[in-house]
Amino acid sequence: MSLRRLSLQVCALSIVLLSSACLAVAQEGGDAEGESLTVSARLEAVEATAEAAALAGHNAWMLTSTALVLFMTVPGLAMFYSGLVRKKNVLSVMMQCLFLMGVMTVVWALWGYSLAFGGDHPYVGNGDYLFMQNVQQSWDDTANAPELPMEGAIPRLTHMLFQGMFFIITPALICGAFAERMKFSTMTVFMILWGTFVYCPLCHWVWDGGILAFVKTGAEGPGVAGGALDFAGGTVVHISSGVSALICALLIGRRLGFGTEDLRPHNLTYTVLGTGMLWVGWFGFNAGSELASDGLTSSAFAVTHFSAAAGTIAWAGTEWLTRGKPSLLGAASGAVAGLVCITPAAGFVQPMPAILMGLAGGIVCFIACGTIKAKFGYDDSLDAFGIHGIGGTLGAVLTGVFATRACWDIDNGQKLGLIEGETRVFVGQLVAVGITWIFAIVATFVLLKVLDVTMGLRVSQQDENKGLDLSQHGEEGYIFS
Amino acid sequence: MKKIEAVVRHFKLEDVKNALTDQGIHGMTVAEVRGFGRQKGHTEMYRGTEYAVDFVPKVKVEVVCSDANLNTVIETILKTAQTGQIGDGKIFVTNLEESIRIRTGEKGEEAL
Numbered sequence: 001m002s003l004r005r006l007s008l009q010v011c012a013l014s015i016v017l018l019s020s021a022c023l024a025v026a027q028e029g030g031d032a033e034g035e036s037l038t039v040s041a042r043l044e045a046v047e048a049t050a051e052a053a054a055l056a057g058h059n060a061w062m063l064t065s066t067a068l069v070l071f072m073t074v075p076g077l078a079m080f081y082s083g084l085v086r087k088k089n090v091l092s093v094m095m096q097c098l099f100l101m102g103v104m105t106v107v108w109a110l111w112g113y114s115l116a117f118g119g120d121h122p123y124v125g126n127g128d129y130l131f132m133q134n135v136q137q138s139w140d141d142t143a144n145a146p147e148l149p150m151e152g153a154i155p156r157l158t159h160m161l162f163q164g165m166f167f168i169i170t171p172a173l174i175c176g177a178f179a180e181r182m183k184f185s186t187m188t189v190f191m192i193l194w195g196t197f198v199y200c201p202l203c204h205w206v207w208d209g210g211i212l213a214f215v216k217t218g219a220e221g222p223g224v225a226g227g228a229l230d231f232a233g234g235t236v237v238h239i240s241s242g243v244s245a246l247i248c249a250l251l252i253g254r255r256l257g258f259g260t261e262d263l264r265p266h267n268l269t270y271t272v273l274g275t276g277m278l279w280v281g282w283f284g285f286n287a288g289s290e291l292a293s294d295g296l297t298s299s300a301f302a303v304t305h306f307s308a309a310a311g312t313i314a315w316a317g318t319e320w321l322t323r324g325k326p327s328l329l330g331a332a333s334g335a336v337a338g339l340v341c342i343t344p345a346a347g348f349v350q351p352m353p354a355i356l357m358g359l360a361g362g363i364v365c366f367i368a369c370g371t372i373k374a375k376f377g378y379d380d381s382l383d384a385f386g387i388h389g390i391g392g393t394l395g396a397v398l399t400g401v402f403a404t405r406a407c408w409d410i411d412n413g414q415k416l417g418l419i420e421g422e423t424r425v426f427v428g429q430l431v432a433v434g435i436t437w438i439f440a441i442v443a444t445f446v447l448l449k450v451l452d453v454t455m456g457l458r459v460s461q462q463d464e465n466k467g468l469d470l471s472q473h474g475e476e477g478y479i480f481s
Numbered sequence: 482m483k484k485i486e487a488v489v490r491h492f493k494l495e496d497v498k499n500a501l502t503d504q505g506i507h508g509m510t511v512a513e514v515r516g517f518g519r520q521k522g523h524t525e526m527y528r529g530t531e532y533a534v535d536f537v538p539k540v541k542v543e544v545v546c547s548d549a550n551l552n553t554v555i556e557t558i559l560k561t562a563q564t565g566q567i568g569d570g571k572i573f574v575t576n577l578e579e580s581i582r583i584r585t586g587e588k589g590e591e592a593l
Contacts, residue, residue: 262532262534264525327526327527333528371529
């Protein structure tokens with residue numbers, strides 16, 4: 001008695017059960033003849049049932065992922081960042097994260113999603129999805145029923161929500177660069193403009209068939225140099241926000257007292273709690289970027305976790321070796337660096353390369369935040385550039401090294417990364433990184449210059465000394481009485 | 482009356498309190514303070530940026546006693562708060578003009 005025969009029997013039995021169940025449903029549905037349904041009608045019913053079951057699975061995972069990614073901004077990033085500032089500015093950082101959650105969501109619903117995912121123009125999205133038309137359910141007169149627009153395996157509503165969470169966290173990441181000194185009003189306007197003119201085009205270029213989208217071998221497409229592999233946002237999210245953060249830090253200038261006053265983080269316990277929330281949320285971010293629930297989702301989940309773990313060890317371990325003590329802030333920063341580094345690669349690399357990528361991310365970002373920042377003297381207050389800009393760039397490049405068709409056969413069986421002996425993906429990654437850097441630098445520079453002249457970027461010296469909590473929001477973070 | 486302000490190490494606070502209570506001192510006020518004397522501060526490192534922390538956290542004990550008890554109090558604090566290492570703290574003594582118990586209005590040593 002072989003296992004195979006047994007499973008055949010089970011299969012046959014379930015088909016019989018399933019079809020009789022469908023038959024029952026069909027009869028209840030008002031089949032006047034009552035007696036026999038044609039085979040094709042039965043097949044149709046079986047297919048419909050299977051489709052509904054698959055949709056339920058995919059959609060459940062994607063809605064979960066969507067919620068996980070929202071959780072990354074507040075409380076995740078809000079705690080991670082607010083622990084790193086002085087206590088007079090703790091609320092200002094949390095407020096930036098929370099307020100952006102509101103502002104960016106509304107922008108996304110009104111025009112952001114349409115600009116990012118509408119149409120297939122190589123440079124910009126179109127107006128197909130403005131105000132959620134063709135995204136929300138609509139009434140279908142011919143079918144005499146509500147119609148749900150789909151995007152791949154999931155409802156377009158789910159796709160819009162999931163991608164909308166990226167639209168929130170990406171600008172929120174930039175807040176790390178200008179923490180403790182930027183005017184709140186200017187910050188709000190800047191983020192609306194940045195989201196519209198930097199994030200939406202980039203997102204369209206990479207994920208909606210634009211000039212950075214991956215082009216299959218032998219196929220026609222707008223992707224420059226064959227386009228890039230970016231599974232969950234190495235270029236779109238991390239390079240764009242990190243590089244823009246650097247421009248912010250340079251144009252806004254250093255905090256008062258930089259290098260002379262005590263600017264130590266006021267509460268690292270927050271930062272660690274935030275790190276844990278980011279790590280968990282990142283499972284939704286990366287594994288959710290499969291936009292379905294299947295084998296590759298598990299692969300992306302695994303490499304995300306491994307890279308974060310390796311990053312934690314790498315950063316704290318480097319401190320341990322070079323300075324004698326592993327710091328908690330180092331471990332937290334390393335975890336995030338590992339997560340950033342694996343983001344573009346999540347759907348393309350295997351677990352062991354993921355550990356290498358995490359180690360590399362931890363060590364390289366450690367150097368970027370310590371040595372390089374000190375050498376150039378810019379005040380990227382919470383290291384948005386050092387971790388997201390540098391880590392994202394490293395991750396995008398390493399994706400070209402470690403990508404394998406064994407994870408995602410995106411190119412019809414063609415080899416992908418250097419590790420498989422293919423160079424074209426690697427070249428495409430380098431070109432995409434270059435384009436993203438240049439675009440983010442130029443666009444952010446122009447936006448900030450315009451805002452500097454019109455609104456002013458910085459709070460007054462008096463307000464900065466008082467702290468942004470009081471001067472911008474009229475509240476204090478800690479009243480223990 | 483005298484007021485004694487002793488700046489001591491955190492982990493010695495409990496010992497000092499118990500010893501003073503045993504000597505019949507019935508009240509004291511304690512505060513978290515920061516400062517420096519001969520003890521050097523330390524450096525802390527956050528993501529590669531080094532900060533010199535000059536003000537070292539200590540705890541300040543304030544005790545008020547009669548002139549007669551002064552030496553006992555000082556001896557007791559000296560004995561219990563001492564480790565012999567730099568950073569043990571200091572004791573300051575000042576003359577005190579008056580003390581009043583709010584509940585009853587008693588004055589002077591009666592109020593201690």
